[in-house]
Amino acid sequence: AQSIGKVQEELFSAKRLGVLMEGFEVDHLHVHVWPAYSTADFEVHNADHNPDPAVMDATAVKLRAALRAAGHHEAVPAD
Known part of the structure; x- marks a missing residue:
């Protein structure tokens, strides 16, 4: 989470x-890490529940590239 957070902080100027x-809504534990610009970003009802798939895909490509550039090649899945 810390590695991903550092990359997000820089990539998104957070x-x-x-x-x-x-771990309650799914049968395993997972960690969400997101850039925040104000306290409003911590309110669940403010989350975009229908994000544009093209924007999500483009953001994922940028995030994977930034993680690789930060030295995390082995932990980053292929595009």
């Missing part, structure tokens, strides 16, 4: 980062 560990 003032802060949000981290949420979740």
Whole structure:
């Protein structure tokens, strides 16, 4: 989470980062890490529940490239 957060902070010029560990809605633990610009970014009802798939795909490509550039090649899945 810390490695991904550092990359997101730089890539998205985020003032802060949000981290949420979740395990009740799914049958395993996973960690959400997101860039935050204000306290409003921590309100669940403010989340975009229908993001544009093209924007999500483009963001994923940028994030994977930034993680590789930060030295995390072995942990980054192929595009």
